[in-house]
Amino acid sequence: MNSSNTLHFCTLFDKNYMSRGLAMYQSLVASEPHFHLYIFAFDDTTATTLQTLQLDHVTVITLAAFEDEELLRVKPTRSRGEYCWTCTSSTIWYCLHTFNLPNCTYVDADLFFYQSPRVLIDEMPTDKHVMITEHRYTSYYDQSTISGKYCVQFMYFDQHASSLQVLQHWRNQCLEWCYNRIEEGKFGDQKYLDTWTQHFSCVHELQHLGGGLAPWNIQQYQFQRNKTHQLIGTTNASKKSFEAIFYHFHGFKFYDNGKFVYAPNTYRINHSIEQLFYLPYITALQNAQALLSKTDPSSTPHGSLSSKTYFKDKFLKGKFAYIKSNFIQRYWKNASSVK
Numbered sequence: 001m002n003s004s005n006t007l008h009f010c011t012l013f014d015k016n017y018m019s020r021g022l023a024m025y026q027s028l029v030a031s032e033p034h035f036h037l038y039i040f041a042f043d044d045t046t047a048t049t050l051q052t053l054q055l056d057h058v059t060v061i062t063l064a065a066f067e068d069e070e071l072l073r074v075k076p077t078r079s080r081g082e083y084c085w086t087c088t089s090s091t092i093w094y095c096l097h098t099f100n101l102p103n104c105t106y107v108d109a110d111l112f113f114y115q116s117p118r119v120l121i122d123e124m125p126t127d128k129h130v131m132i133t134e135h136r137y138t139s140y141y142d143q144s145t146i147s148g149k150y151c152v153q154f155m156y157f158d159q160h161a162s163s164l165q166v167l168q169h170w171r172n173q174c175l176e177w178c179y180n181r182i183e184e185g186k187f188g189d190q191k192y193l194d195t196w197t198q199h200f201s202c203v204h205e206l207q208h209l210g211g212g213l214a215p216w217n218i219q220q221y222q223f224q225r226n227k228t229h230q231l232i233g234t235t236n237a238s239k240k241s242f243e244a245i246f247y248h249f250h251g252f253k254f255y256d257n258g259k260f261v262y263a264p265n266t267y268r269i270n271h272s273i274e275q276l277f278y279l280p281y282i283t284a285l286q287n288a289q290a291l292l293s294k295t296d297p298s299s300t301p302h303g304s305l306s307s308k309t310y311f312k313d314k315f316l317k318g319k320f321a322y323i324k325s326n327f328i329q330r331y332w333k334n335a336s337s338v339k
Helices: 015-031 044-053 069-077 080-098 161-176 191-199 271-293 307-338
Strands: 007-013 035-041 058-062 103-107 111-113 130-134 150-158 203-205 211-213 221-225 231-235 241-243 246-248
Touching: 007 015, 007 080, 015 035, 015 044, 015 111, 015 271, 035 044, 035 080, 044 058, 044 271, 069 080, 069 161, 080 103, 080 150, 080 161, 130 161, 130 191, 130 211, 150 161, 150 191, 150 211, 150 246, 161 191, 191 203, 221 271
Parallel strands: 007 035, 007 103, 035 058, 130 203, 211 246
Antiparallel strands: 103 150, 111 246, 130 150, 221 231, 231 241
16 A cells, blocks of 8 residues: 555545545546545545445545544534535645555545546656645636635645645644635635745646646636547647546536536536536446445435525526625725725
8 A cells, every 4th residue: 555656645525425525436446556545534424334335445534533632622613614624634644644655645525537647746846745736717717816826626745844844834724714704815725825835845836737627717628539538628728738637526516306517607618518527427426326325225316405406506506606706806806906
């Protein structure tokens, strides 16, 4: 497991993200032969289900094993989502120290890999020890003022002293403040990353365009499959070509009536992207659910939402959220320019 050839990943999710987390895992199995995934199970159902499945290349870590005094101290002050954000840095810290890993890459549960992420990690210069990924917002959707320049989705840390210093600093910040609101230039665990490349010389900003595809930037590219069925992207502006490595299915929702919302209405997803990315992802989720059904054949799909909320999510919620987001962002920029 500690072989230098093995890629080490960690993720966290609960029962509502189990299908997505397993789809992400299965995409790693299909794309990378040498990896190990450490899954932090944030409820008993998730822990029991994953332990029953006995997945290859997986170590399941329960909250009882993971939570320390500092996390338990702040847990009552955070919502469920905020606590997950608070814990992200600690999951990486836990894996590096508990399992003595040479490195560990945090991955969101709603990622899906099309090629091995090894090419992304191999991009690291020899003098860098931390890697972060930009949102690369399409200009019309730029929310960097609110949500940050970088996305907590795929973050690499190794055992170098400078890397551990960055990680410890981030963990301390998240323990002190990590909430789902904008306050004094902070937002969740994510805005903290904005200044890392200026303050820490060991931090590398991923350059590969195929790492970090998402609803907020996919409008900048055209995609097609090549003769070997790889997804190849081309930038609209420079016509630069690149391979798709992973897509972040942010905001994807599925309902108990069999319907889906691909992404918040904030973002435009064209027909080609639906066909090449979203429809295969639905199939992957269905395959993951089939695996989960082995532990409880009578269970409803993990993470499925009530059909009563479908209309609101599909036609209303995203529009209102976008208007609110744009209003806040314009106000923030105007207020900053006055100071």
